[in-house]
Amino acid sequence: MSAHSSLLLALWFHFLAFERVEAGLTQLLRKPVRAVSASHASEASMRIRQVLDRDGWRKTTSRRCRGPTEILVMRAGAEEFPELKNDLLIRAARGEETERVPIWMHRQAGRYLPEFREFSDKFPFMHRCSTPEIATRLTIQPVERYGLDAAIVFSDILVLLPPLGIEWGMVKGKGPVVSEPIDTPEDLVRVKPVGSADVRQELSYVMETLTRARKELEGRATLIGFSGAPWTLLGYMVQGEGAKSTAAVKAKGFLYQYPEASHELLKTITDAVVAYLVEQVKAGAQMVQVFDSWAGELTPSLYSEFSTPYLKDVAARVKQELREQGLPVVPVSVFPKGAASHVLKDLSESEYDVISLDEGIDPIVARSQAPNKVLQGNLDPAVLYLPKEVIQKESRKMIDKFGTQKYIANLGYAVDKSMDPELVGAFVREVHSYSEEKNKVPVAA
Numbered sequence: 001m002s003a004h005s006s007l008l009l010a011l012w013f014h015f016l017a018f019e020r021v022e023a024g025l026t027q028l029l030r031k032p033v034r035a036v037s038a039s040h041a042s043e044a045s046m047r048i049r050q051v052l053d054r055d056g057w058r059k060t061t062s063r064r065c066r067g068p069t070e071i072l073v074m075r076a077g078a079e080e081f082p083e084l085k086n087d088l089l090i091r092a093a094r095g096e097e098t099e100r101v102p103i104w105m106h107r108q109a110g111r112y113l114p115e116f117r118e119f120s121d122k123f124p125f126m127h128r129c130s131t132p133e134i135a136t137r138l139t140i141q142p143v144e145r146y147g148l149d150a151a152i153v154f155s156d157i158l159v160l161l162p163p164l165g166i167e168w169g170m171v172k173g174k175g176p177v178v179s180e181p182i183d184t185p186e187d188l189v190r191v192k193p194v195g196s197a198d199v200r201q202e203l204s205y206v207m208e209t210l211t212r213a214r215k216e217l218e219g220r221a222t223l224i225g226f227s228g229a230p231w232t233l234l235g236y237m238v239q240g241e242g243a244k245s246t247a248a249v250k251a252k253g254f255l256y257q258y259p260e261a262s263h264e265l266l267k268t269i270t271d272a273v274v275a276y277l278v279e280q281v282k283a284g285a286q287m288v289q290v291f292d293s294w295a296g297e298l299t300p301s302l303y304s305e306f307s308t309p310y311l312k313d314v315a316a317r318v319k320q321e322l323r324e325q326g327l328p329v330v331p332v333s334v335f336p337k338g339a340a341s342h343v344l345k346d347l348s349e350s351e352y353d354v355i356s357l358d359e360g361i362d363p364i365v366a367r368s369q370a371p372n373k374v375l376q377g378n379l380d381p382a383v384l385y386l387p388k389e390v391i392q393k394e395s396r397k398m399i400d401k402f403g404t405q406k407y408i409a410n411l412g413y414a415v416d417k418s419m420d421p422e423l424v425g426a427f428v429r430e431v432h433s434y435s436e437e438k439n440k441v442p443v444a445a
Helices: 003-027 039-055 070-075 090-092 114-118 125-129 131-147 185-190 198-203 204-218 232-241 249-257 259-283 301-304 307-325 340-347 363-369 381-385 390-403 422-436
Strands: 150-152 168-171 173-178 222-228 287-292 332-336 354-356 374-379 408-412
Touching: 090 222, 090 287, 090 408, 114 125, 114 131, 114 307, 125 131, 125 168, 125 204, 131 150, 131 204, 131 422, 150 381, 173 232, 185 259, 198 259, 204 222, 222 232, 222 249, 222 259, 222 332, 232 249, 232 259, 232 287, 232 307, 249 259, 259 287, 259 301, 259 307, 259 340, 287 307, 287 408, 301 307, 301 340, 307 340, 332 340, 340 354, 340 363, 363 390, 374 381, 374 390, 381 390, 381 422, 390 422
Parallel strands: 150 222, 222 287, 287 332, 332 354, 354 374, 374 408
Antiparallel strands: 168 173
């Protein structure tokens, strides 16, 4: 047999093997769905990875990948992404001039959208998160509906807990609940250090969602990855549930009573957050954001000791790792929810490119405290329950205060499931049209 014929035969066998693996995965994803915990999602992800590794494939791709040549490219680990046609958000995040204000919204993929409910009514939360085909669709839906300038990967800040050794699940009517919270310093033996290999193995479903979404967006919007902040993740690990119903009393008590153990745990979590964000960039994220959702639960002095140093460390180390690995040094954003009024000046002396603001701080004050940073936010979400003329007035007032440059429009917190999609759209349209008008950019007919 000639060398040419041997090569063609080998390629054909590879193709058949890939078809078999892909068919097996499709069958797996179509099985009846039941509620799954994060640990079950991690185990399923690991089983899928073992099947792929056994057959020589490092990851799945979309169903368009059918030919032997494409398979060889995939096997080599090469990812070719579409050109970013709408780079408005990236330019704004880097402080470059923009023709209009870019906009995206926290929790823009949510139950307020009827197309989202087509999935949420059928599948439990962790199944949606851990099934890349579903998570990709949910990631892209808001961009398709509103023409937003960014998509944020559909996931949860708590997916990083299982790799750290802490299991959690969604409880109906209560939200996220940790099965065995950390009570004393002795419990830290249950916390595992997390590196890049752990992230790739246990959170491969997040990485695949990012890769799929980056390709399917086709350059229409910037793709954002994210993580919870060290203090916020510690809060869940110790408190065992959300701060809204508990005021984070137990988590704050841990900081007061066991400061040394708290710093030890925060260092371990910080290492995990850095590895997670870097892997997200490898998978296709073009910007990453750190959510410090529990920032407002701490006093200024507690925050400066137990959150700010670790937040600063995350930004610096992520950028350093990206440089050392020859990866794009993407913009990094931070959202200290509920604490902007007293942490903004300190965070302005960090390597974050963007600081996202809640509605508790006036944009003019924020500009004076962080003149060197791009700011993001901060329309009061309550405005989106009001008539369109009020949304228009408040959106314009916000833009007038922030200005149209070094600025990304967003909400002070997040879109709620009870909001009207049409009123959410009115906010997006007003930001786009009014900022174009202020920049004197002709609006297309």
